[in-house]
Amino acid sequence: MVDIAQQFASDNYAGMCPEAWEAMATANVGHEPAYGDDSWTARAADAFRDLFKTDCEVFFAFNGTAANSLALAALCQSYHGVICSDVAHVETDECGAPEFFSNGSKLLAAPSEDGKLTPAAIARIASNRKDIHFPKPRVVTISQPTETGQIYSIEELQAISATCRDLGLNLHMDGARFANACASLGCSPADITWRAGIDVLCFGGTKNGMAVGEAIIFFNRSLAQDFDYRCKQAGQLASKMRFLSAPWVRMLETGAWLRNAQHGNACSQYFAAEIADLPGVVLMFPVQANSVFLRLAPELVDAMRARGWRFYTFIGGGARFMFAWDAEMRNVQALAADLRDLAGAQPG
Amino acid sequence: MVDIAQQFASDNYAGMCPEAWEAMATANVGHEPAYGDDSWTARAADAFRDLFKTDCEVFFAFNGTAANSLALAALCQSYHGVICSDVAHVETDECGAPEFFSNGSKLLAAPSEDGKLTPAAIARIASNRKDIHFPKPRVVTISQPTETGQIYSIEELQAISATCRDLGLNLHMDGARFANACASLGCSPADITWRAGIDVLCFGGTKNGMAVGEAIIFFNRSLAQDFDYRCKQAGQLASKMRFLSAPWVRMLETGAWLRNAQHGNACSQYFAAEIADLPGVVLMFPVQANSVFLRLAPELVDAMRARGWRFYTFIGGGARFMFAWDAEMRNVQALAADLRDLAGAQPG
Amino acid sequence: MVDIAQQFASDNYAGMCPEAWEAMATANVGHEPAYGDDSWTARAADAFRDLFKTDCEVFFAFNGTAANSLALAALCQSYHGVICSDVAHVETDECGAPEFFSNGSKLLAAPSEDGKLTPAAIARIASNRKDIHFPKPRVVTISQPTETGQIYSIEELQAISATCRDLGLNLHMDGARFANACASLGCSPADITWRAGIDVLCFGGTKNGMAVGEAIIFFNRSLAQDFDYRCKQAGQLASKMRFLSAPWVRMLETGAWLRNAQHGNACSQYFAAEIADLPGVVLMFPVQANSVFLRLAPELVDAMRARGWRFYTFIGGGARFMFAWDAEMRNVQALAADLRDLAGAQPG
């Protein structure tokens, strides 16, 4: 078990939330058919249909790497290109998984300032090459929230999907922290997905409070053809599927999915407010989800680490602090206090 | 939850055993580093090294499809062939996963009577074609126990591995029910793996009483080079890895892994003994693990199903009954009683 | 250069026919745009449209391995199955190329007596498994002529395509020696392709008298979407494409494609007639294309080889004699004479 000083390095360090845990306990009683033919899995799929208020196709995969890569592979062929932001997780942290699952689709990364893709950037990449010597753009993937903690507004999403429609591109949303986006915007999940033109969403369960399990939701149902075979072949069909699906049932039915996200978001807001005015500390991006990126003076980075705080600096060299579903406010306060203390000690 | 009449259709229908569950509960307290850098995962790897009495390389994957396919892909290139039995799970029930993970390795299936590969069959396939128009045999995979519930003896394994060494073939063991083999033979796990020349073992956790999670154990450590990257790229690196590894720790440390298997084996022995002498009922294979395959008169198949019993007949048309780690003896008795009752009613 | 005794081992041993050669010479004058944007390639595509009397999509690949594998990959996804005969070249002699190009599609080989697939065999395999643990059948591939030198009649093809339509399967024809089939049936190429329900044909140029180059012809044009990208990515787009396409132009326009095939067929007919009545010699299959398969007494095999004759025995142990577009009749006569001589010397 890590000490509190490490807890803000990643929202993957947290365990299961009580609702997910309870669902596991309940699902663990007795026997159930395997490979998704159980009652929990059917209920979970229906719960998603209720949440999104549409008759979507729902699948489950073990983790986000697979969920996103399988979805992208379903949306294009090996000789197609996938347009993404240059800080997109699929580009920077999946060890070539999208290329592997698709057997060679090339990621076409657009430079981005804040991690967001724009209609202009999409159009530029999509029209840059029209010859067969370069992968034909076929899919756009956006992360909601972005890897920088930014959130696409409904209007931004509509503009992107309009561009995609014009250009004949499928639109995928990497929702590893999708719940945080919903919590931040205070909108219906439908508003930032199918109503805004998203074809497929990967809805993250792990960071939301589960042990394993991401949902892949096809709003454009024709794209889901034979997707169950695709999951099976790629090693993503759980035999005891109920342990992936039951937590979703409970989290969706109780609203825990949203509360967990609201809590993480609130922690990041609190922390940002506490330290925003400090010398040597610059907020790199507006704080909209459960992360805070700080441009820190190098001395401050060292000093914080000397006090034991752990954080990554892989995006633009900034210090990233993540607030999980179970972040404890007193720990957040301790983090902020240390930063205030050290920043105050810096020559301003 | 399925009723008892369905519980012998598959040992995937059972839930988590108490030890696995307790480990999940313990592991769920607090934060832990992600992606296998946690203390549980290190402990689990060490527990396997203790169990096998050797310094093996240990990895974890979500399910058996992936574990076996990743291991096979590590043992050959796309233009190589994988020799297996024609009832091997990788050949018959993985939807082309080995071909997918390896980008095209062809499975070279040897006809088998009881599901076992023999040195002679391996040598025959390995020497059948020597030209570049056919995949070069490079790996042998055997299932221990086989899909028919047979168990390779230590001597049989040694003979197979000697053949593999002679022919320059790597040797992989699909141990989806490996614990049942150990329980049946009463030997050290080392005796039927590295001491018998196995290069890589996939040790099944799911059927042994876990929710998800198989261990991939490289006894030939040079074959494990960069295997962590392979797992990551293929969507098999769990972020909250502790939930895969902690159950292994507890199951290995408490001996539950073996007790669970012993129980399943005992149930199959009991059931087989109860019905072996019935008219219209023929044991297809010696009962060595936790399955019983019966050649039943067609009327008997129908009659049993009419009473609600569920079972598969995909291997040779035989009725397969599987006994999970939590099979209840009274239910086994009920199954046997119905079969006795119905068989007795048949014109002998 | 091989001596005449080797010339019947393969119809790949022959060089370019005069028409192909002349086209190369003509095409070699001056500069031409690359990658298929030249005038020869456009003419070749049109020549195929004329030949088939339909507005098909035409592509060129370097060899048959690639042509067939690319076509199959275009007709299915990695988790789909490809139904073929168990002596199909794609199954027995492509070193896993179809699996490689498709990233894992499994070949589902039907046992066949004479190399032909039947509607019944197709239906049996297509309906054998309906679960996601086995690749979903999606394509049927037939070789016309078969690897055993058999030719599907128009009626047989219609029956197969009707079955495919019923079962939702795409239908591919491996026409490595397609010209020989046309020559044998004396029908329009259209009659045994799109009019009989073939979706895609790979029309072999190499065995027909060219140096390199096979045509991939999509009668079902919707299946050709982005196929040019597929060829490019898979290393099958020739920069100096005219050297693949110009020979096609000349061969189609002059009728050499058909004359070459008629000659090979005539040689096999002649040879078969000469030796059909010999003791210790059994025709394995009716002689319909440019090959003759003989069941020879083992002594006869040895004796023929002792006289220097080279032939393969990889199909059913039979001796295969192939007659290329340029087989010389006096050599065929010498072959027959030796066989007569030796067979007569055998104890009858």
Next chain:
Amino acid sequence: MVDIAQQFASDNYAGMCPEAWEAMATANVGHEPAYGDDSWTARAADAFRDLFKTDCEVFFAFNGTAANSLALAALCQSYHGVICSDVAHVETDECGAPEFFSNGSKLLAAPSEDGKLTPAAIARIASNRKDIHFPKPRVVTISQPTETGQIYSIEELQAISATCRDLGLNLHMDGARFANACASLGCSPADITWRAGIDVLCFGGTKNGMAVGEAIIFFNRSLAQDFDYRCKQAGQLASKMRFLSAPWVRMLETGAWLRNAQHGNACSQYFAAEIADLPGVVLMFPVQANSVFLRLAPELVDAMRARGWRFYTFIGGGARFMFAWDAEMRNVQALAADLRDLAGAQPG
């Protein structure tokens, strides 16, 4: 046939040189064993061993896309990264072929000013990420000459290979125009390949005056293990291999390979000298091989195109003029004259 105004757009527009043609004619006589078991192919391999003065392994592929992609796939696994320049052909113009052949290896493109990779750039990329969430760098590929017509000196190559050795990276050379590099440096081919630490070279035949056919030459022979199977599976084994290998024999034996390159280089030198001093015309890169890249005033681009001249501008917006093995000096003069004429007419 294109008019002279198009002939400098690409050195792929030229046909076969007389030596290649003559070899084809000679090779076309009689029958030869298929799949590389012919005498021409053996002679061609030996000719390469003579040329490089070492016992290298030699293979032939149909085109450069395949040759480079197969070689790279042999040097790494799917989860590895391939370091290249950001103008490398494998990155910009192969439609994802390296990713396809390797089943997902990611190209890690280094920004480059003139198209060259440097030891510093290689080291920076190789050390940038050390975690399993990013492809592990395993191969470096350099183009000699580069896509910008630059040539690595012997010393530069030695420095690169020393860096590769230090970092455990294999080193591949894309020699689509390798002959032009030898002609430019006036050195032994050995000096800029194995003596300088290159593991594998793809030696381009097409641009050097052949119809099809590239040689893949493994100086590090252990990397060539089973490479023949890899070629076969990937559709790159020619049945009538002699038509790829015979031209190599004649071109190497007669020295045409070098003369052809010298001529192209000389044309580019001549052209560059003729126009280097013009207003509105800037040489983008030193002219070292058979290409000239010009930064032209936009009006000049339009004016040149209005006179019918065809050229690409895909690298840095510059006008690229390529001089093939058969470029006619009077046409080069006409090109230069038009540019002089138009540039003089520009407002200086």
